[in-house]
Amino acid sequence: MGRAFEYRKARKMKRWAGMAKAFTKVTREINIAIKEGGADPDYNPRLRLAIANAKAVNMPKANVDAAIKRATDKDAANFDEVTFEGYAPHGVAVFVDATTDNNNRTVANIRHVFSKYGGNLGVNGSVDYMFERKGQFRVKQEKFKGDLEEIELELIDAGLESVEREEDEIVFYTAFEDFGSFQNELENRKIPVDNAELVRIPTHTKTLSDTEAEAVIKLIDMLEEDDDVANVFHTMDETE
Template sequence: MGRAFEYRKAAKMKRWAGMAKAFTKVGREINIAIKEGGPDPDYNPRLRLAMNNAKAVNMPKANIDAAIKRATDKDTSAYEEVTFEGYGPHGIAVFVEATSDNNNRTVASIRHAFNKYGGSLGTNGSVDYMFVRKGQFIVKEENFDGDLEELELELIDFGLDSIEKEEDEINFYTAFEDFATLRDELEKRKIEVAKAELIRIPTHTKKLTDSEVDDVLVLIEKLEEDDDVANVFHTMDDSE
């Protein structure tokens, strides 16, 4: 009984930690969006997306409103989007996206993680060319009742690259430069987007042994634990 209780307690703490991390991430998305386009979501598409992403991770409305108020009341120039590039164990390229209000702290933390867990922090451009930047819009299948094939043909004119179904979700992909165009068209068609983000897809991947995969995952997990880190992309082949 005691061991089971401790397991449930540890699992609950892990869930809370994950939720806190997600809330921090979307809170900073809101901050950056307001810095870019102001606090009115009716006139700021990026803020609307940030608010949607907040709802997707079950952030309460009161927390969303508080994040908007904080970003509006203070100097929103505090947070900046920064990126880091390097290599993890076994030659795996790693690209890190972060939002920081103290660049020196963030650089030191990211460099420490790379050095401690078998990687090396590189310079800007050292691995960027290994990734293609795409926009991704996730729609819950239960919230879509139209003809997907017909919609795919219609959305090509608005920058759609492809549509992929995965379990109970429909993923819409677009080129980075067409992100805003497809976003606006999905809004116009009243297609409910559960989450929207810019991602980096590797142009090639590297297959590793199980033990090598574990080495890389340790670095990725340590990077993702950093409050400043928003996303970590890599070239490891993680298919089954």
């Protein structure tokens, strides 16, 4: 099965791994959503999405309610979305999405990881062009009702670009600008989304040896351990 298979398996197991990390990410999503569009999910699609993502990681309703209450407090910390771009070892491009209430802390932490693990932190725009920003919606196959091929054709008008099957999940992809309208369409059709977010898909990838890949994976793992880091995208080939 090889290194790439084991890497993909490990990455899947790590998705939202660790309850504390998952809850921190969702709590910050809720905070940002409320700051942008208010605390009523009926009128704030981003908040509805954050609450749905909270359910997907089994965050108790009491925790969700508490996160909403804290975010509406006038003294609540304000979280901002920030991005970082750079290179891991062996020329692999890395794009980091983060949320922070202390930009100086986050910059220092990200720079430290890149430096310590053989990478280089670049400037904004240094690797962004190597990725396409897409909307990603994950639906558990056991929860999906209806004929996928038929619904797929109907969803094209709402912005659907492609569909993939990943073990027990159906994954829908849209263009960045169609993310909101596609979310609304799935809600209207009562298709239960397990997780939805904006992702960055590499336009090309780089094949590495096992030893080279280990160095890149170490840097990525250390970035993902930081509570401020929401997502890490890269151009290492994972298909072998």
